[in-house]
Amino acid sequence: DQQVKQNSPSLSVQEGRISILNCDYTNSMFDYFLWYKKYPAEGPTFLISISSIKDKNEDGRFTVFLNKSAKHLSLHIVPSQPGDSAVYFCAASEQAGTALIFGKGTTLSVSS
Amino acid sequence: EPEVTQTPSHQVTQMGQEVILRCVPISNHLYFYWYRQILGQKVEFLVSFYNNEISEKSEIFDDQFSVERPDGSNFTLKIRSTKLEDSAMYFCASSVRTVYGYTFGSGTRLTVV
Numbered sequence: 001d002q003q004v005k006q007n008s009p010s011l012s013v014q015e016g017r018i019s020i021l022n023c024d025y026t027n028s029m030f031d032y033f034l035w036y037k038k039y040p041a042e043g044p045t046f047l048i049s050i051s052s053i054k055d056k057n058e059d060g061r062f063t064v065f066l067n068k069s070a071k072h073l074s075l076h077i078v079p080s081q082p083g084d085s086a087v088y089f090c091a092a093s094e095q096a097g098t099a100l101i102f103g104k105g106t107t108l109s110v111s112s
Numbered sequence: 113e114p115e116v117t118q119t120p121s122h123q124v125t126q127m128g129q130e131v132i133l134r135c136v137p138i139s140n141h142l143y144f145y146w147y148r149q150i151l152g153q154k155v156e157f158l159v160s161f162y163n164n165e166i167s168e169k170s171e172i173f174d175d176q177f178s179v180e181r182p183d184g185s186n187f188t189l190k191i192r193s194t195k196l197e198d199s200a201m202y203f204c205a206s207s208v209r210t211v212y213g214y215t216f217g218s219g220t221r222l223t224v225v
Contacts (some may be wrong), residue, residue: 034213043203043216044115044155090154097143097207099157099168100214 003027004092008105015112016027017100019077023090023103028054035064035075038087047088048075051096080110114138116217118204125194132190133220135204144187145205145214146179148172154205161187188204194224 005024013019021035036044050057050064050073057064063076077084087107091100096103117136125131137144146158159169161179178190187206191198201221205214 036216041218043118043205043218046213046215049213091155095162099160099170100147100155101157102155104154 002103003030004090004101004103006088006090006106008033008106009104010107010109011020012109013080013109015082015110016079017078019075019084019108019110021077021088021090021106021108023073023075024071025073025092027092028071029094030101032093032096033064033066033073034091034093035062036089036091036102038089038105044089059106077108080108082110082112083085085110088091114215115123116206116215116219118202118220119120120220121218122221122223124225127196127224128193131191131194131222133191133204133222134204135187135189135217136185137204138208138215139185141208141215143167143207143214144179144181145207146182146189147203147205147216148224149203149219150197150200158189158202163196191222194222196224198222199224 034049035047038044048059048062048064066073087105089105090103119134150156153194159173160167171199178193180188201219203219204217207214
């Protein structure tokens with residue numbers, strides 16, 4: 001059962017352009033959403049989060065958009081940099097602090 | 113910046129043996145977690161721990177698994193009798209106020225042979 005789906009296993013973007021990573025979920029009880037970035041041989045690094053009472057949260061180059069009616073969220077990275085190349089995981093939970101349900105991840109490659 | 117420390121980074125064990133994976137969470141964090149990632153698959157929740165007891169666990173976390181906070185700093189995951197399918201990266205995480213997201217450790221790669 002894939003409660004959190006990242007349908008694009010990979011994404012390639014040129015440096016300076018926008019990267020858009022998408023995530024869909026099926027559990028309407030999810031109330032809290034997070035994006036993590038992961039390099040090989042390292043643990044996931046928290047990037048940005050959003051609660052269901054918001055539709056947008058911004059932190060520097062990273063913006064997360066939430067569309068609750070469509071059960072869809074996206075992460076925008078503007079401008080993309082080569083150092084952004086990593087695996088990006090979408091995660092969701094029913095309450096902040098409870099079990100995170102992860103998607104399978106999207107590998108972002110930013111070329112210079 | 114404070115970090116979650118996991119030891120060892122890589123552990124090889126024979127099937128049927130007990131293993132203990134160790135974690136030192138960030139000192140002022142109150143919530144502790146274990147996740148695992150089987151090679152090529154997604155990160156999966158195992159267990160959460162708060163106030164010296166398990167607050168939530170997944171169906172993966174069966175009787176072969178246990179967690180403990182033996183002192184004020186360490187948080188351990190024990191697998192009593194390892195199986196080949198327990199081979200995975202195990203990540204410890206902690207958080208202070210859960211709304212701010214977790215901080216993950218770098219993981220322990222467990223290989224069961």
